[in-house]
Every structure is written in C-alpha cells, then in structure tokens.
Amino acid sequence: MTSGAHENYVDFGAIKPPSDRKFGLTLGALFIALAAVRWWMGSGIMLCAVLAGVGAVLVCLGAAWPAVLAWPNRAWLKLGLAMAAVVTPVVMLLIFTLMFVPLALLMRLRGRDALGLRRKQAGQSYWVDRQPAGPDPATMIHQF
Numbered sequence: 001m002t003s004g005a006h007e008n009y010v011d012f013g014a015i016k017p018p019s020d021r022k023f024g025l026t027l028g029a030l031f032i033a034l035a036a037v038r039w040w041m042g043s044g045i046m047l048c049a050v051l052a053g054v055g056a057v058l059v060c061l062g063a064a065w066p067a068v069l070a071w072p073n074r075a076w077l078k079l080g081l082a083m084a085a086v087v088t089p090v091v092m093l094l095i096f097t098l099m100f101v102p103l104a105l106l107m108r109l110r111g112r113d114a115l116g117l118r119r120k121q122a123g124q125s126y127w128v129d130r131q132p133a134g135p136d137p138a139t140m141i142h143q144f
Helices: 020-041 045-064 066-109
Strands: none
Touching (some): 045 066
16 A cells, blocks of 8 residues: 555554453453452452452353354453543543643743744754764765
C-alpha cells in the first residue's frame, strides 16, 4: 500500500481470542488468586468461597472440557474491546490535560521557548549555532 507516508498501514485482520483452554485456566487461576487475597485481607468467607468456587469451575472446565468456554471467551474479548474503545481516549485526554497543558502553560509563563518558535526581529537568522561547532566537515565524505 503506497500512501506517500513512510508507515506501512497494514490491517492485520480481526483480533484472535486466546484458546478456550488458556482462557479457562487463566481466568480460573485469577479468580482463585483473588479469593486468596481477599481471604488474607479478612473479607467475608462467603465471598472468598464464591470466588474460589468460580475459579475452580473455570480451571476444571478449561482443563477437561474447554469447548464449553467458547462463548464466554468471545464475550470476554468483545467486552475488552468495547472497554478499550472507551477507556483509551479518556486516559489519553486525561494525560494530555493533566500533564502537558499545565507544563506548557508554566513554560509560557516563564518565557521558555523550547522549540525556538518565536519570531525573530527583522534581519536576524533562524540558524542555530552549535557550541561546540560539531564534527569536522572532512569526516562527512562517506555518509551513506
């Protein structure tokens, strides 16, 4: 695809979900670990038992009969994609407005021109002098 840009915009197709076995084992282990952490923190025994039970069922299904987990695996992937479509722009907006905007305003208030974008007076050059001057031009014979 030639678009005049240096990037190669290739569509890699639909996102492939993990195998049903891997989904069951991973999510089941996560539920069991969450139950253990909640029990260690002193949560109610009923909540810990429910979390551990769901985790055990998922691990058993993932190990013995992973085909049953095909629909939950696809639903989990679609939920993740929907959440990513909403959360990613919100997080990027927050990062921009909470980090870059205040920093830029502070730099402007202090008179800092990091990119050298201010207009020069008539007759002044926009050339940036290097200190030290840089490599000797004789070393630039065979650049490529």
